[in-house]
Amino acid sequence: MIGTGFMARAHTNAYKRLGDFFPELGHRxxxxxxxxxTPGRAEAFAEQxxxxxxxTNWQELLDDRNIDAIDxxxxxxxxxxxxxxxxxxxxxxxxxxxxxxxxEEAQPMVDAVNAAGVxxxxxxxxxxxxxxxxxxxxxxxxxxxxxxxxxxxxxxxxTINPELPxxxxxxxxxxxxxxxxxxxxxxxxxxxxxxxxxxxxxxDVSAVTETFIKERxxxxxxxxxxxxxxxxxxxxxxxxxxxxxLFEATRYARGQKALYTFExxxxxxxxxxxxxxxxxxxxxxxxxxxIVRGWRSIHVSDSxxxxxxxxxxxxxxxxxxxxxxHHAADFFHCLDTGEACSPTFEEALETQKVCEAVxxxxxxxxxxxxxxxx
Ligand code: SOE
Numbered sequence: 001m002i003g004t005g006f007m008a009r010a011h012t013n014a015y016k017r018l019g020d021f022f023p024e025l026g027h028r029x030x031x032x033x034x035x036x037x038t039p040g041r042a043e044a045f046a047e048q049x050x051x052x053x054x055x056t057n058w059q060e061l062l063d064d065r066n067i068d069a070i071d072x073x074x075x076x077x078x079x080x081x082x083x084x085x086x087x088x089x090x091x092x093x094x095x096x097x098x099x100x101x102x103x104e105e106a107q108p109m110v111d112a113v114n115a116a117g118v119x120x121x122x123x124x125x126x127x128x129x130x131x132x133x134x135x136x137x138x139x140x141x142x143x144x145x146x147x148x149x150x151x152x153x154x155x156x157x158x159t160i161n162p163e164l165p166x167x168x169x170x171x172x173x174x175x176x177x178x179x180x181x182x183x184x185x186x187x188x189x190x191x192x193x194x195x196x197x198x199x200x201x202x203x204d205v206s207a208v209t210e211t212f213i214k215e216r217x218x219x220x221x222x223x224x225x226x227x228x229x230x231x232x233x234x235x236x237x238x239x240x241x242x243x244x245x246l247f248e249a250t251r252y253a254r255g256q257k258a259l260y261t262f263e264x265x266x267x268x269x270x271x272x273x274x275x276x277x278x279x280x281x282x283x284x285x286x287x288x289x290x291i292v293r294g295w296r297s298i299h300v301s302d303s304x305x306x307x308x309x310x311x312x313x314x315x316x317x318x319x320x321x322x323x324x325x326h327h328a329a330d331f332f333h334c335l336d337t338g339e340a341c342s343p344t345f346e347e348a349l350e351t352q353k354v355c356e357a358v359x360x361x362x363x364x365x366x367x368x369x370x371x372x373x374x
């Protein structure tokens with residue numbers, strides 16, 4: 001494990017749950033070594049989460065012949081260097097999203113894992129919310145028919161305070177050099193990954209971005225510096241299947257903490273989902289008898305619905321942390337079967353291409369082709 005932040009906790013928790021809830025998996029994770037560049041952090045993390053060893057030097061994990069897999073939970077600016085070195089050392093890689101800061105950085109990561117032939121995946125966890133996986137099953141069954149619209153939002157409010165510094169521990173997401181972008185890579189990347197998984201490739205985009213707070217003190221230099229990230233981004237697009245997409249992400253929607261929502265409108269039926277009520281999938285089917293036709297609110301908690309039979313009894317809920325357990329379980333299942341674990345680096349590169357086209361479109365005030373092959 002490289003990193004000791006919020007995502008390192010989410011992933012470690014997932015590894016710890018696997019043996020109990022997915023007992024049939026042939027492979028089991030062993031929590032070998034955790035790395036943080038901040039002295040003391042890795043030791044404390046190792047003690048709390050029961051890693052066998054800790055270090056401040058990630059190269060030690062690559063040199064360790066007992067380590068088979070590297071989980072990258074460090075800030076975006078080091079993903080490429082670590083992943084390329086890890087692939088070169090023959091390690092499997094589970095990388096936190098987004099894959100990298102840019103397409104230019106991401107492409108060699110894809111080349112490296114492909115050349116080394118190592119298993120790889122990127123933690124776009126929301127695909128594995130049971131209600132979202134159910135949405136995928138419903139769409140793939142053809143129930144929606146031709147799809148006309150895909151609409152998604154990811155709204156937060158945690159950076160409104162102008163006194164909030166940028167950069168350094170916990171706040172690297174505000175630093176353009178560490179993050180690569182603002183809400184586009186951090187939040188819209190989730191929406192784009194889910195959207196292309198559910199509705200196919202995004203062909204071209206037209207975007208606007210805004211940076212509301214232009215300068216912030218940098219935690220590492222102590223100086224007031226220009227803010228380089230996008231605080232908000234709105235884009236519209238064409239999907240390869242002819243449908244129209246509309247996306248918005250911001251960290252300035254007062255009152256919204258992590259309101260990830262999407263709605264898909266098809267010829268026969270529509271679907272909508274909301275992370276704040278993540279166990280429900282809203283479904284409207286025009287083929288229902290007209291006098292009872294209306295939006296159904298499906299409580300996705302029954303044993304025949306995706307992933308649910310692993311957990312409790314019908315009707316009681318699971319939560320955010322389970323999305324990571326599901327992803328880890330799918331990764332280990334793929335390890336047993338030899339299949340690729342989606343989203344692979346290759347798929348995450350396509351999401352990166354859309355993010356980059358979005359930022360380019362906003363900068364040039366023009367439509368941009370994404371070059372995505374989905
Ligand atoms: C940002 O606040 C953040 O933690 C993202 O980095 C995550 O990817 C998202 O799932 C929740 O919000």
